[in-house]
Amino acid sequence: xxxxxxxxxxxxxxxxxxxxxxxxxxxxxxxxxxxxxxxxxxxxxxxxxxxxxxxxxxxxxxxxxxxxxxxxxxxxxxxxxxxxxxxxxxxxxxxxxxxxxxxxxxxxxxxxxxxxxxxxxxxxxxxxxxxxxxxxxxxxxxxxxxxxxxxxxxxxxxxxxxxxxxxxxxxxxxxxxxxxxxxxxxxxxxxxxxxxxxxxxxxxxxxxxxxxxxxxxxxxxxxxxxxxxxxxxxxxxxxxxxxxxxxxxxxxxxxxxxxxxxxxxxxxxxxxxxxxxxxxxxxxxxxxxxxxxxxxxxxxxxxxxxxxxxxxxxxxxxxxxxxxxxxxxxxxxxxxxxxxxxxxxxxxxxxxxxxxxxxxxxxxxxxxxxxxxxxxxxxxxxxxxxxxxxxxxxxxxxxxxxxxxxxxxxxxxxxxxxxxxxxxxxxxxxxxxxxxxxxxxxxxxxxxxxxxxxxxxxxxxxxxxxxxxxxxxxxxxxxxxxxxxxxxxxxxxxxxxxxxxxxxxxxxxxxxxxxxxxxxxxxxxxxxxxxxxxxxxxxxxxxxxxxxxxxxxxxxxxxxxxxxxxxxxxxxxxxxxxxxxxxxxxxxxxxxxxxxxxxxxxxxxxxxxxxxxxxxxxxxxxxxxxxxxxxxxxxxxxxxxxxxxxxxxxxxxxxxxxxxxxxxxxxxxxxxxxxxxxxxxxxxxxxxxxxxxxxxxxxxxxxxxxxxxxxxxxxxxxxxxxxxxxxxxxxxxxxxxxxxxxxxxxxxxxxxxxxxxxxxxxxxxxxxxxxxxxxxxxxxxxxxxxxxxxxxxxxxxxxxxxxxxxxxxxxxxxxxxxxxxxxxxxxxxxxxxxxx
Numbered sequence: 010x011x012x013x014x015x016x017x018x019x020x021x022x023x024x025x026x027x028x029x030x031x032x033x034x035x036x037x038x039x040x041x042x043x044x045x046x047x048x049x050x051x052x053x054x055x056x057x058x059x060x061x062x063x064x065x066x067x068x069x070x071x072x073x074x075x076x077x078x079x080x081x082x083x084x085x086x087x088x089x090x091x092x093x094x095x096x097x098x099x100x101x102x103x104x105x106x107x108x109x110x111x112x113x114x115x116x117x118x119x120x121x122x123x124x125x126x127x128x129x130x131x132x133x134x135x136x137x138x139x140x141x142x143x144x145x146x147x148x149x150x151x152x153x154x155x156x157x158x159x160x161x162x163x164x165x166x167x168x169x170x171x172x173x174x175x176x177x178x179x180x181x182x183x184x185x186x187x188x189x190x191x192x193x194x195x196x197x198x199x200x201x202x203x204x205x206x207x208x209x210x211x212x213x214x215x216x217x218x219x220x221x222x223x224x225x226x227x228x229x230x231x232x233x234x235x236x237x238x239x240x241x242x243x244x245x246x247x248x249x250x251x252x253x254x255x256x257x258x259x260x261x262x263x264x265x266x267x268x269x270x271x272x273x274x275x276x277x278x279x280x281x282x283x284x285x286x287x288x289x290x291x292x293x294x295x296x297x298x299x300x301x302x303x304x305x306x307x308x309x310x311x312x313x314x315x316x317x318x319x320x321x322x323x324x325x326x327x328x329x330x331x332x333x334x335x336x337x338x339x340x341x342x343x344x345x346x347x348x349x350x351x352x353x354x355x356x357x358x359x360x361x362x363x364x365x366x367x368x369x370x371x372x373x374x375x376x377x378x379x380x381x382x383x384x385x386x387x388x389x390x391x392x393x394x395x396x397x398x399x400x401x402x403x404x405x406x407x408x409x410x411x412x413x414x415x416x417x418x419x420x421x422x423x424x425x426x427x428x429x430x431x432x433x434x435x436x437x438x439x440x441x442x443x444x445x446x447x448x449x450x451x452x453x454x455x456x457x458x459x460x461x462x463x464x465x466x467x468x469x470x471x472x473x474x475x476x477x478x479x480x481x482x483x484x485x486x487x488x489x490x491x492x493x494x495x496x497x498x499x500x501x502x503x504x505x506x507x508x509x510x511x512x513x514x515x516x517x518x519x520x521x522x523x524x525x526x527x528x529x530x531x532x533x534x535x536x537x538x539x540x541x542x543x544x545x546x547x548x549x550x551x552x553x554x555x556x557x558x559x560x561x562x563x564x565x566x567x568x569x570x571x572x573x574x575x576x577x578x579x580x581x582x583x584x585x586x587x588x589x590x591x592x593x594x595x596x597x598x599x600x601x602x603x604x605x606x607x608x609x610x611x612x613x614x615x616x617x618x619x620x621x622x623x624x625x626x627x628x629x630x631x632x633x634x635x636x637x638x639x640x641x642x643x644x645x646x647x648x649x650x651x652x653x654x655x656x657x658x659x660x661x662x663x664x665x666x667x668x669x670x671x672x673x674x675x676x677x678x679x680x681x682x683x684x685x686x687x688x689x690x691x692x693x694x695x696x697x698x699x700x701x702x703x704x705x706x707x708x709x710x711x712x713x714x715x716x717x718x719x720x721x722x723x724x725x726x727x728x729x730x731x732x733x734x735x736x737x738x739x740x741x742x743x744x745x746x747x748x749x750x751x752x753x754x755x756x757x758x759x760x761x762x763x764x765x766x767x768x769x770x771x772x773x774x775x776x777x778x779x780x781x782x783x784x785x786x787x788x789x790x791x792x793x794x795x796x797x798x799x800x801x802x803x804x805x806x807x808x809x810x811x812x813x814x815x816x817x818x819x820x821x822x823x824x825x826x827x828x829x830x831x832x833x834x835x836x837x838x839x840x841x842x843x844x845x
Contacts, residue, residue: 012338013244014257014269017276019237020283020438023319025327026073030080035065037081038088045142046135047092053099053135054092061333064088070324071201072317075208082146083208089139090166090197096136097170098250107171111748114167121160125149151207154215159203165194181253181736184729186680187673188259189232189634194669195254196238198231205321211313216301221620222293223311225635229286230318232634234325236279240272241335263729264722278633280438281711283322284445285632290315292623445630445710450699456785457691458717460724464731466767468775469522470515473529477514481533488590489583490541497582499549503541507791510781513537519772520649534591539614539645542584546618547625547698554626556619563615570608572601610647617642621702630701630710637680643702644686646679649769661755668749670741677734678766682773684727688720689777692785697792731770738763 028034042048042059049055068075068084075083101110113136120129120141125148132138148156183191193199206212217223239246239256246252256278260271294315298308330337471477482505485491491508493501503511517524517532524532550559562584569577569589580586596604617639624631631639641647665671687704694700708719742763746756781787 012336013248014267014272016240016337017273019276019326020280021323021326022283022287022438023323025070025323026320028069028073028075028080030075030077031065031069033077034068034080034084035063038065038084041085041142042088042092042139045089045139047088047139051096051135053096059088062091063328063332064091066331067325067328070327071321072205072208073320073324079208079210082143083204085139086143086147086204089136089143090200092139093136093167096134101170111171114170117167118160118164120144121163123153123156123160147207152212152215154218155203155206155212158218159200162197162200162203166197166200170195182262183254183259184733185256185259185263185726186637186730187677187733188254188256190673190676191669192235192254192256193228193231196231196235198234199227201234201321202227202230202318205317206314209313209317211310211317213311213314214303214307216303216307217297217311220297220301221616222289222297225289225293226286226315226318228634228638229282229289229632230322232282233279233286233322236275236282237322237326237329238335240275240279241329241337243268243272244336245334263725277441277711280441281632282634284438284442285635286318288627288629288632292627444713445632446628448628448630448701448706448710450701451696454692454696454716457689457693457783458720459688460720462685462774463728464770464774465735466771468519468771469768471518471522471524471529473524473526474514474518476526477518477529477533478509478512480530481514481537482508484530484534484590485537485541485587488587490537490587492583494583499545500583502544502548508537510787510791511537511540512776512780513540515779516772516776519775520769522768522772531591531595534587534594535648538587538591539648541587542615543618543643543645545584546622547700551622551625554622556622556626559619559622563612563619566615567608567612570604570611572604572608607648607651610645610651613642613647614645624701628701630707633707633711636702636704636707637683640683640687640702640704641676641679644679644683646675646682650675650679650766661751661758662749665745665749665751665755665759668745670737670745673741674734674737674763674766677730677737678770680730681727681734682770684723684730685774685777688723688727689783691716693783693788693792697788734766 039048039056039059042054043056047054048059064087065084068080068087072080072083097110097113101107101113116130116133116137117140120132120137121144122129125145129141129144132141148159151159213223236256243255243257246255247258256275257268257271260266260274261268264271264274266274294311297303298311303311329335482491485503485508486505489500491504513536514529514533517529517536521529521532546559550556550562565581565585566588569580569585570592571577577589580589596607599607620639621643684704691703691705694703695706700706704723705716705719708714708722709716712719712722714722742759745751746759751759777783782791
């Protein structure tokens with residue numbers, strides 16, 4: 010069969026290593042699979058299938074330092090999970106039998122009881138038998154926090170198979186954001202990450218397991234694993250199995266581009282996610298350790314976990330290159346770094362004159378090396394190889410495309426007709442990393458380009474709007490948001506004129522058209538507080554790079570949101586005073602539980618502003634996936650959504666709101682609203698505020714494309730999220746109602762919640778179109794003086810012959826660094842390309 014595309018050149022920054030206990034794990038897993046009934050007679054596999062897939066080799070590469078016992082157990086887990094996948098495909102996906110598939114999945118949690126001694130039912134098939142055996146053998150060695158997390162990941166992995174089945178039944182291909190979110194659950198890499206904790210004896214301490222840093226590490230790891238798998242498995246999944254859940258297919262449809270272009274774009278996203286992983290390790294973990302007071306033992310466990318995830322990425326790549334399960338015929342992927350095996354020595358092939366594998370030449374095909382086939386051309390796939398040579402792959406990819414650094418002007422080609430953007434594959438990993446740090450702020454971009462907003466939901470406005478407009482200004486005056494206070498930084502950023510221009514009651518009136526006058530006043534005040542605070546943090550903490558000050562400010566905010574009516578301290582500034590006032594007005598009739606949820610939504614928003622400040626300090630344009638997921642928090646989506654949900658009381662079970670369909674409903678609505686804001690605010694943020702956090706800019710940076718092309722991509726993504734919102738509401742929620750057995754009252758409440766989200770979207774769009782915050786003439790009135798000051802400083806510096814006043818990108822090493830690596834770094838042949 011002809012390959013549908015050539016494999017791209019992968020970013021593999023760590024050398025793969027092979028566990029010396031490979032043969033023992035292979036033999037053990039074969040015997041175990043037969044004992045569990047997974048081989049002859051199962052109708053799914055026979056021994057030849059298992060040997061061809063070689064999960065022992067996968068685990069030996071992904072867990073190179075595990076003990077023999079741990080490696081055998083982990084290999085059994087992977088045999089089980091791949092058997093489950095193939096069993097579910099054959100029994101339920103191919104037959105489109107959702108009812109039977111759900112019944113099968115509903116029984117599996119019975120074999121993962123939270124307490125090790127809990128009785129289990131009698132297994133009825135190899136999947137149940139394997140899970141019961143593995144659970145009994147694994148959980149006694151791990152703590153309660155890990156058991157809870159691992160059981161949840163396993164349930165997600167199993168349950169979200171129904172999502173894949175539903176999409177196959179509907180003939181539906183997910184949009185890119187939906188796909189990334191669901192692939193983490195369906196693909197099982199979070200599950201793999203938690204097995205790393207077991208295999209590496211690196212259980213993550215409970216004090217940090219729920220932190221953003223650990224979540225991002227697991228998410229970035231997961232996305233890297235899944236995107237890599239999508240590239241290798243496209244031919245089998247899409248062309249043979251008719252699978253619709255593949256990242257290349259998703260981007261083919263979304264960008265309307267060729268399979269090769271989509272594969273290259275998926276590989277670029279894979280690279281970006283791995284670089285997000287690295288950024289999190291070096292910039293967020295040290296801060297997390299210091300702020301939580303995690304001791305040396307806990308820190309060592311976290312870093313062992315990080316190392317284990319790195320090993321998994323490199324080993325997983327090597328296994329994909331060699332497994333018969335996948336397309337791995339070479340092509341452009343011949344540039345990837347070669348494997349490292351036990352006992353291998355020598356230097357990089359092509360540099361030292363030898364292949365570097367125990368003295369074997371390139372034609373030796375790995376003969377005599379433990380765990381490798383005696384024949385074949387696997388070594389010929391690699392241009393270079395040997396211990397520590399993966400850095401040379403980064404060097405080659407970066408040097409070959411150094412001219413692509415300037416993201417502002419780049420627009421070298423088209424990915425499809427719908428979203429004309431340069432392929433991100435034009436830049437190697439080093440160039441991509443440099444470009445993300447090379448943005449020059451305050452560049453003139455002209456008026457924001459706005460696409461056609463095809464929102465099908467009608468707008469209704471509260472009849473109390475006019476009165477709310479006056480009352481919110483009076484409230485803002487009373488709590489100090491509109492006054493300048495001597496000695497208090499950031500005060501005076503708004504005045505009554507700007508407050509009326511921004512017209513937050515108009516937004517509230519559209520979001521809550523049925524609100525009473527008091528309810529509309531409260532909603533208007535919350536929107537005003539959040540918008541004012543969002544302006545306040547960059548002015549007070551961003552310009553001075555005062556991350557510690559921002560965190561100190563956040564730490565005080567809960568004092569003004571008591572859950573039990575505790576008196577609040579004296580506010581130190583308008584931020585605290587306004588919050589205390591509106592909290593008291595809002596939470597009087599609420600239960601303690603409802604207050605806790607509201608406070609959590611506010612803390613999620615304010616914590617996300619710390620993330621923005623951290624990126625500003627690094628002058629780093631965020632990774633696309635990290636940006637989209639954090640944007641929901643920076644926009645305050647949870648806060649405004651929680652205000653409407655609080656009225657639902659206990660008529661709807663909380664687990665319904667945690668269900669994947671409900672999260673998809675809310676996330677897709679939130680993303681649409683956030684993209685509206687990013688499109689309208691582009692000129693304000695990029696030209697007047699020097700911002701980095703705008704999806705249009707993130708897309709420009711990722712695809713190395715121009716502003717109009719980025720707008721087209723954002724517009725397409727925005728409307729694909731709207732289509733998903735409608736799909737979930739029309740097709741997934743009725744199934745959810747049946748699955749949970751919801752009564753008429755609960756169904757009516759959730760139907761009303763969908764309408765509230767529709768009102769939310771209509772109100773947000775109407776506010777952006779009508780308010781006086783984003784139009785060019787309003788930007789000049791509100792921000793022009795500050796923009797002119799920046800321009801004046803630059804002009805004076807240029808006239809004096811000084812360098813432009815910009816934040817230069819940090820120097821990126823052009824090759825390996827450290828003791829003894831000078832000879833490996835190329836000498837420059839001319840001036841370096843500018844980082845702009």
